[in-house]
Amino acid sequence: EDQVTQSPEALRLQEGESSSLNCSYTVSGLRGLFWYRQDPGKGPEFLFTLYSAGEEKEKERLKATLTKKESFLHITAPKPEDSATYLCAVPKTGGYNKLIFGAGTRLAVHP
Amino acid sequence: DVKVTQSSRYLVKRTGEKVFLECVQDMDHENMFWYRQDPGLGLRLIYFSYDVKMKEKGDIPEGYSVSREKKERFSLILESASTNQTSMYLCASSLGQLQPQHFGDGTRLSIL
Numbered sequence: 040e041d042q043v044t045q046s047p048e049a050l051r052l053q054e055g056e057s058s059s060l061n062c063s064y065t066v067s068g069l070r071g072l073f074w075y076r077q078d079p080g081k082g083p084e085f086l087f088t089l090y091s092a093g094e095e096k097e098k099e100r101l102k103a104t105l106t107k108k109e110s111f112l113h114i115t116a117p118k119p120e121d122s123a124t125y126l127c128a129v130p131k132t133g134g135y136n137k138l139i140f141g142a143g144t145r146l147a148v149h150p
Numbered sequence: 151d152v153k154v155t156q157s158s159r160y161l162v163k164r165t166g167e168k169v170f171l172e173c174v175q176d177m178d179h180e181n182m183f184w185y186r187q188d189p190g191l192g193l194r195l196i197y198f199s200y201d202v203k204m205k206e207k208g209d210i211p212e213g214y215s216v217s218r219e220k221k222e223r224f225s226l227i228l229e230s231a232s233t234n235q236t237s238m239y240l241c242a243s244s245l246g247q248l249q250p251q252h253f254g255d256g257t258r259l260s261i262l
Binding site: 070071073075080081082083084085088090126128130135136137138140141142143 | 154181183190192193195198200206208209240242244247248249250251252253254255256
């Protein structure tokens, strides 16, 4: 069964304390993985797409990496404004448009 | 930047009412989607449309229908609203297959 699991569920960091969020997936023939950021009361905001194992993408303090079984979102020297829920999603097996979303990681960065 | 606009941020309706949620995108995207988001259940796909007048069921289509008469507009219809349809509804659009989906800010719907 297609599944996306994110860990940890919640993460509390001090400002400047780097860490990583994990997204593991079980789908046949991965065709892409998407990372989103969601602020309270808002829709998810697209961050990255990764299409193949070994691929990396960066944006400011965020760096996403992909292996054959999981993806990591590395946050370097986070700031309070990085506090949000981070979601990952993959296309379902055989479904190019149907995404399965993980439950998300709630990140809180304290000054 | 892609802009996906949902007509209402908050909506309160009564059980049995027919409810319309509207979504408009301004980037000429082929695909449009409706999700609901509930605590502990995450984002679940209700319906999506890959062209005008074309639609496909998602994971939880029961109790919902959709309409796409123009490329930029995608409507979600609750035929007879029930309390278990109280949720945050999110609309999204994408350029094509395996392209990122871009979301609106959601409609928080309460059915009393």
